Amino acid sequence: MSQNLQQADLRPFVSAKDLTMIISAIGAYSHNPEYRDLHERLQHQAITWGVIRSS
Template sequence: MHQNQTDLRPVVSAKDLAMILSAIGAYSHNAEFRDLRDRLQHQAVTWGVFREG
């Protein structure tokens, strides 16, 4: 059975998400990491983990 990427919903704590965002921030010169960081940051704002700005 093949799962679509949108079907995956891992459980990540606010602290874990902050650590992930911090770690991938070091690679923001790479467009793929920058895109991932932006998507995760948007999700973090949506979840109330971070504020926009």
């Protein structure tokens, strides 16, 4: 199964506040490449949705 299909299958509801908190919490682990990648993807999505501003 492709990665795009897997991402499309999982669309949990997360409020703007929840997403901001998740990004903040994951940021503490940004020294780890796997968490850094996740942090960057979530941050990009939050910017796209207008939840946070780009820095």
